[in-house]
Amino acid sequence: MKSLSPLGLAAFLAGAGMTxxxxxxxxxxxxxxRLPGKPRTWTYVSGLAELGCAVAVATPRTRRAGALxxxxxxxGVFPANVKMAYDWRHRPLPHRAAAYGRLPLQxxxxxxxxxxxxxxxxx
Numbered sequence: 001m002k003s004l005s006p007l008g009l010a011a012f013l014a015g016a017g018m019t020x021x022x023x024x025x026x027x028x029x030x031x032x033x034r035l036p037g038k039p040r041t042w043t044y045v046s047g048l049a050e051l052g053c054a055v056a057v058a059t060p061r062t063r064r065a066g067a068l069x070x071x072x073x074x075x076g077v078f079p080a081n082v083k084m085a086y087d088w089r090h091r092p093l094p095h096r097a098a099a100y101g102r103l104p105l106q107x108x109x110x111x112x113x114x115x116x117x118x119x120x121x122x123x
Contacts, residue, residue: 005112005115005116005119006057006058006063006067006116006119006120007058009057009067009070009112009113009116010054010055010057010058011054013050013051013053013054013057013070014050014051014054016047016050017047017048017049017050017051017053017054018047018051019047020043020044020046020047020048020050021044021047024040024043024044024047027039027042027043027046027047027080028040028042028043029084029087030080030081030083030084030087031043031080031083032079032080032083046073046077049073050073052069053066053069053070053073056069056070057070057113057116060120063116063117063120064117064120064121067113067114067116067117067120068113068114068117070113070116071110071113071114071117074106074109074110074113075106075110077106078103078106081099081102081103081106082103084099084102085099085100085102085103087099
């Protein structure tokens with residue numbers, strides 16, 4: 001099962017990255033306003049980053065670096081999840097639950113990426 005962990009992480013990243021291009025609007029809405037430029041640019045840049053990390057994690061030669069970059073990416077997008085939770089604080093309960101639920105999910109995602117990096121370093 002451990003051998004599937006990097007491929008699972010790569011698939012997760014690839015799927016998330018593709019949604020930035022297929023359905024960019026929800027991502028545009030959670031880009032923190034303090035970032036310079038247009039939200040759509042950040043949506044596309046973060047989607048490309050996820051796709052790049054997916055390729056790096058899927059490739060054994062670059063897996064460790066890709067997994068470390070992925071952990072950094074998961075930490076880097078956390079402010080967008082905080083913004084979403086704040087912006088959705090007055091929405092109906094199911095929406096609030098989804099927005100608030102994203103916050104604690106970042107920790108296991110970071111842990112997953114770090115575990116993949118650790119395992120890749122052992123080989």
